[in-house]
Amino acid sequence: MVKYLLKHKNDIGAEVLFNEEKGSLEEVLSIQNETFIPICSQNGHSDNLKMWWHNRAVPRSRSDIRHLLDKEKVQTTQSLLLNNLGLSMTDAFWVCPLGHDIKWEDVSFQLNPPNEKGIEITRGRISSELYGISHQWHQLEEN
16 A cells, blocks of 8 residues: 545645555545545545546556556556556646655646656656656656
């Protein structure tokens, strides 16, 4: 289990605990600011964050998903999502490993088109060289 901060851009919404192997959100440790968490989880509905995370992952019905999971050596689509810090092309929510000073401006797909600054959306990896970390968000490979 590893702790992350759920963020909206650079604003912290919650501290959460993930199962690294499964990529699943296991526990909401604390809500820091409800303004910066998904609406479904506001007003005391923090358990909804688990479902939100599960639904954020690539659908298992996607035709090439098994190939991508095998290629990335992960078990689940949630693991793939966690390896990508939960980033999406459609909103500004993401997760940052606790204790790492990573900024939205560094990882945002909107601000950094794929394949710039080490971001490779199709490979499910964010370059460890960009941040100087070898934290297993996991099992980042040197590019």
